[in-house]
Amino acid sequence: MAKSAAQSAAARVRELRQQIDHHNYRYHVLDDPEVSDAEYDRLMRELKALEGEYPDLITPDSPTQRVGATPVSELQEVVHARPMLSLDNAFLDEDVVAFDRRVRERLEDVEQVEYAAEPKLDGLAISFRYESGRLVQAATRGDGLRGEDVTHNVRTIKAVPTMLRGAAPKLLEVRGEVFMLIAGFKAMNQRALERGERTFVNPRNAAAGSIRQLDPRLAAGRPFDVFFYGVGETEGWKLPAKHSEALQQLREWGLKVSPLLKIVQGAEGCLHYYRDIGAKRASLPYEIDGVVYKVNRFVQQRELGFVARAPRWAIAHKFPAHEENTIVKGVEFQVGRTGALTPVARLEPVFVGGVTVSNATLHNMDEVRRKDVRIGDTVVIRRAGDVIPEVVKVILERRPKNAVEVELPKKCPICGSDVEREEGEAVARCTGGLFCAAQRKEALRHFASRRALDIDGLGSKIIDQLVEGEKVPKKVRSPADLYRLTAEDYAALERMGEKSAANLVEALGRSKQTTLARFLYALGIRDVGEATAAALANHFGSLEPLQEASEEAIQEVPDIGPVVAAHVHTFFRQKHNREVIAALRAVGVTWKDQQRRVAAAEGPLTGKTFVLTGSLDSMSRDEASDRIVALGGKVAGSVSKKTSYVVAGAEAGSKLAKAQELAVEVLDEKQFLKLLQSG
DNA sequence: GATCCTCGAGTTCT
């Protein structure tokens, strides 16, 4: 009786493992799950329960054994049966052309070479050994000849099958890249930060660190993924004629291959592929540092052979690096429109991500202390998918003895006024107000900016001269002064010809006809940005009632609380500000009072919130957002659970990753246009 | 009182 129960348990265990392996394959390799996560969990729980009852049935390749294997005391050395080679690097198009030429010269009678091209992932190269379809060993690349045994950790990666599907050969050693998804990496870092644990600089380091852990419980649950890209030692498998065909066979065995793998012809095909992937780079959910081209036919590969430790039949074509090291030469403090003092690191110029970077913001003193940046330090600079360079961290081992700590200045570097930092606030401010030339300049620049009065041709070089100006009849102190200068006055400035001066006066004339919302925004009231200015304009309809409104009345406006209301109220109580406003109206700045509007326009998109990222082909982001609002939708700046859609254009950045993390629906340009049309 | 969602402000380089 007991025996037959054990027998049926064994059968059920086999059945469950088969099902779970199948669902893993659907989920991780095909990206097309058949069952819900809940159903999957139910199968896992049943298997665990049975194995708990009959421990004899537990085998190392059971899906339950991925997590919770016992820690190892040290990583064992593994000698690779076939060396894991490194690749030659190409940085320029010419390098690729030269590579292709060398290949053709060695292969006589071949006019055009076929290459298999795929992205080069920024992860960790691993060799996986399957014996009779069963994963028996996973090892790091190491120096190429010997690596470290990391089987215990690799077993916890769900995308790595512990058992191959179908008829597997007696021995199959495959190579693949283990990497971390950016979204998962960020979430993991965030959690670590909240718990006060150490964080990782980038997904690559996180992957390498996790895989080399001794305790697999630390690696389990980390957001790993894997793509297999090559074959090592085999037994009982007759290799097909082409590399791409071999990868196709790996796919059928359940080993995940990059979906971006492509067959291309000649150097031209390679370069075309490089640009194509380069354009997609920022929107991929993982980091890549280039693409790899491999001669596709195995016969040709064998004919080409190797030099030293790199094959002659493959090359890695690198993208410009995202991260570089450089030295902090100094830290200066910039003064912004509101008087905020911002520390900026002056760097030894360094080429990162396609441009030369010589400055990077440090945001505020808290940030300086948190990262512990000192003058003389060597730092890691990153230009991720975004544009703005960032100091990632200090390389402490390279800190010179005479490194200087950054001190917050006591006096404003521009005007010499006292610097104050409110209790509990991150920013320090110059107290000089409009006495400070930096604040006057920034206020003018803000006034002229595109989203304010949009005065073309009034750049910072011109503003500098107007404010400090030797060559101006009267120094410009407020925006109203701008309208009193003539074309001749402007033409007298450095780097200003008659034509530019005429254009500027023309632009000033155009700017006089504006809207209340833009005007309020242009005034530069603290904490009043575009959205708040629009809310004030909608609520009050015209300027006079707002100027006379009490703090309480201002707080009636949606999204305005006591702090902002106080700023607005104080602004209009000040004599100087009222004079500037009167002067602006006197020179002809005007707008149509708008209807007081309570609700937004009704439309097919009412209740939907959109977030835009990347650039669209058919319209600018401003146009896109106008069209959404016209149909009753809302456009927000950041992705949250309440976001209905993220519209991702070319070179979408971190918002796309965030959307994927929160499972918010993502629309590409086509789908977005369709939605607009149907509305 | 805590948490989430938005907005504002400052920033790089070509």
Add this chain to the structure above:
DNA sequence: CTCGAGGATC
């Protein structure tokens, strides 16, 4: 784009 902080909501 990122960070900090104000406002709303539970």
